[in-house]
Amino acid sequence: MALILLLVSMDVEIVDTTLRDGEQAPGISFSTKEKWDIVESLTDIGIDEIEAGIPRMGSKEFDFVKSLGRESLHTRVSAWSRFNLDDVKQVYKTGVNTIHISIPVSYYHTPYQLGSWQKVIGRVDSILDYSLEHFENVSIGIQDSFRSPEERVLELCSIAQDKKLYRIRFSDTVGSSMPLDVYNLILKYRTLFMGKIDFHGHNDLGLALGNSIMALEAGANSVNVTINGIGERAGNTPLEQLAFTLDMHKNLKSKIKINRIKPLCSLVSKYTGRVIPLDQPIVGKNAFTHESGIHGHTLLKNPLAYQPFIPEEKGLSKYRLVVGSHSGKSNVLNILNSFGVNTNIKNLEKFMYKFKYEARKKHNFLTRDEVLKIYNSEYLGDLI
Known part of the structure; x- marks a missing residue:
């Protein structure tokens, strides 16, 4: 049929x-x-x-x-x-x-x-x-x-x-x-x-x-x-x-x-007593979490580029960018800016390797505080 x-x-x-x-x-x-x-x-x-x-x-x-x-x-x-x-x-x-x-x-x-x-x-x-x-x-x-x-x-x-x-x-x-x-x-x-x-x-x-x-x-x-x-x-x-x-x-x-x-x-x-899996569609904690550098760079310009809809418009949390072994400078900059850190992508180029190295060593993405700590240790003096 x-x-x-x-x-x-x-x-x-x-x-x-x-x-x-x-x-x-x-x-x-x-x-x-x-x-x-x-x-x-x-x-x-x-x-x-x-x-x-x-x-x-x-x-x-x-x-x-x-x-x-x-x-x-x-x-x-x-x-x-x-x-x-x-x-x-x-x-x-x-x-x-x-x-x-x-x-x-x-x-x-x-x-x-x-x-x-x-x-x-x-x-x-x-x-x-x-x-x-x-x-x-x-x-x-x-x-x-x-x-x-x-x-x-x-x-x-x-x-x-x-x-x-x-x-x-x-x-x-x-x-x-x-x-x-x-x-x-x-x-x-x-x-x-x-x-x-x-x-x-x-x-x-x-x-x-x-x-x-x-x-x-x-x-x-x-x-x-x-x-x-x-x-x-x-x-x-x-x-x-x-x-x-x-x-x-x-x-x-x-x-x-x-x-x-x-x-x-x-x-x-x-x-x-059943924890919702991280990658569960719609309601999993990672359902709108992005580590990839390409994804992060593009999402900041157009949130629909790598999402089926805008989550915060439908009762869900806004997407989050995290820093891991596959991340780019846009992800790092997004997190640092949220802390009020005054820096730019050019300043990050010389120590992006450090973020990726720490993420690989951890076998996970870095927390926001870990990103800030690494930045402060590598590039002091850029806090507002």
Whole structure:
């Protein structure tokens, strides 16, 4: 199938599953207060839907989802359920008006969770009819969608269309799908179901963000994310990366307030005890840090030369120039000038080797204070 890129503007929704899939990451367990803090921050940035958890997991999870379901939030709240009527009834007791029901479809899942495809189809009417009677929005998830037999996926699409379900979620459960495969399948299934199409991507091969964008390009209405990309195994599509990508996209638009994202990422980093990697896109400390001499020299003249956008215009810190083994005089001069040192590039030429030598010896870039110290030791008398 040929690739047909989206040519019209489209508003897309972002479904955050930090409190469900994100908390399934090994070693992560939020307290109730921490969950509420995350909910408030997600609401503040304009998230469209919060997947609050799995009520069947236990009393603590049930109570939290129930308390959230009673709040008048400016965002949709949903709860996750297995393809089991008792689980669905447990979700109903929480009072949330949106339920997501995950259905095992592939040969890797069905035999080990429900036994046979016949058993899956045998449950469809009782589970979905009950759900339609008790929830405002009924969403089903085709677990392991892209490794599932096409005839099974088509059968569920037909059932969802006949029952006029709110949404179908297509899940790249093990993150192994290729972007063009995601695009082509979403494009095909989009024509078979008139409700909302949702994409849930995992990052096992580092493709979650790319696959999410391709799903949206193909006509999906929404995609799932987690803050900082936390989640099972290698995690999920990172909220911050998707939001900033959509902000730059010509046609796909979301209502996320990107200038408020950085504090949310820092909050979740604190609560999970997981330090944000230095080179993490958007929110990593080095995401807008430049050591190269060519880059530094050019950035001082045009900040967009080596950056996709001006970070301080979008709630992030301004770029910083550092001095390392690959740096040029512009980087050094920029730091010295910030200290009020009156010098020029010509004065630096004779001892640039010293900065590079010290950086190589350190196996890192120099701190601002180290740059000043080296300058003072090599060229005394230039301080204002």
